[in-house]
Amino acid sequence: MTTYSTIVVGAGPAGSTAAREIAARGHDVLLLDRARFPRDKPCGGGVTVRCAALLPFDISPVVEQVVSGAILSGPQGGSTIRDAGGPLTFMTQRRRLDAFLVERAQEAGVEFRDGQAVRTIVERPDGTFEVRLGNGDAHHSRVLIGADGANGVVGTALGFEHAAEQAVALEGNLSFPDGPPDWLRGRVAINLGWLPGGYGWLFPKGDHINVGVGGWKAVAGSQLRASLDAYTRTFGWDPATLTGVRGHHLPMLRPGARLTARGVALVGDAAGLVDPLSGEGIYGAIASGVAIAPAAADYLAGTTHDLRGYQFALDRELVPDLVASHALMEVFHAWPRPFTFLAMRSRRVWNGMTGIVRGERTYEGIVRRTGPLARTLPPLAWLARRVSARRYGAR
Structure with a gap:
């Protein structure tokens, strides 16, 4: 021994x-x-700027794409391109x-x-x-x-x-030997609320695109493959060409x-x-x-x-930020349309999102600085969970 x-x-x-x-x-x-x-x-293979800052060495040898913007869409239709003016996430495998x-x-x-x-x-x-x-x-x-x-x-x-395993996701890869299409280079595509409790995504890599969908386990679990196929088709791609399709739980x-x-x-x-x-x-x-x-x-x-x-x-x-994130998640997915609209149209909301990814802000800090929201968020999250349970069933 x-x-x-x-x-x-x-x-x-x-x-x-x-x-x-x-x-x-x-x-x-x-x-x-x-x-x-x-x-x-x-x-998904994304290392955020705030995450990379925790490491005492450079991860560039394994970085395949540097993301500095996003194509955001939601249940109300339409999309918008947002740019952060600098790195947000380093894409790898x-x-x-x-x-x-x-x-x-x-x-x-x-x-x-x-x-x-x-x-x-x-x-x-x-x-x-x-x-x-x-x-x-x-x-x-x-x-x-x-x-x-x-x-x-x-x-x-x-x-x-x-x-707790409240969420599940399914993903696959689409081959692009010459690299992702120009419109996705340096960007991710996020469809907010594509599934209840989650979203659809495109993450560009060196020679392929990672395509995925995720949401609440009890609601989205049985829909994952059909939802992934449908999401892939929205971009004009054939889901039959997806490779390495695999699912995973998101433990919280x-x-x-x-x-x-x-x-x-x-x-x-x-x-x-x-x-x-x-x-x-x-x-x-x-x-x-x-x-x-x-x-x-x-x-x-x-x-x-x-x-x-x-x-x-x-x-x-770490835990206070996870608690705040969980409350915001409940509220967002109970009423996705207004919050998706804000994410797509509000510069202040976009700056808050990018600030979190870069480590310049935290969920808890943003909530605390709103004053009244800090006091109302816990009961609002409780109400949001009730609304979601009534709409989608127990989860």
Whole structure:
């Protein structure tokens, strides 16, 4: 049995970031993933400017398109082109991004093993962990981090409540060997409210376009493929030419959810840190990977008795924004037409949206600065949920 200070299960952006940050503090870290790398992952593949700013290195080697604008449309019809005057999001592919982040973790001293599924996890009376793999190997650690997604083995084995899976998405790729058409270069296309609780999208990449739709699981789940096909046809493309069609859940944080227990913590999708309004999850993944490192270092040094410092950091820096985003999501999708109109026509609303993507603003900050809205938003979100439930049924 090999002993490490920390074992991280799952080598997506959350896991590789946590592993790298902890190793950079002088600790030996084992990073595991059940898939062979590089591997595909269902995801739009957009790294926002605020997300990239969390990383201490440049991600340009894996960037395929730099997005600085959007083509917005909605249920009322019509569309508008909005420009941000500078980068908003860096488009990549998860197979490239995740492999790149793992390489940076290895440079920091992380030991990476891919193709290694975790079979069992046992917490010993002294608070350490035994992690046994499918090939029979066993490893031991004082800190264990679950970065293995919604319903991951770490959270399941150690009794954590699973993140809420309120939304689902389906996506595929359309080949454009010479690059995306001119009208989409440097832009994303977003159809707000294409499905209840979600939207349709076009994300340009180097030699293809990622086409997707998403919405509330209970309402949109059975409609996803038909909706994806219909959305693809609106641009004059044949949905039969879509490749790599795959679906995924968008795990969202449960209020008051416990994300740590002594020497174990959940990060990224395993913790439910997807932005409810946008559906974007890479920022929450990398932010939580950064946040866990100081708490893990303190615990390993014996200056704290658990990893609650990580929970406190999330509650201070990330959770308030997720709560505000969730409330805004409920309101937006209960009454999509007026809010879509504002998103398409109001410069102030567009600046707020781009400010969030760039890290210049937060949902919570925008709500707080509105004064009365800060007090009325919680009851308005409750009412919006009731309206949506009456319109679409339970979700």
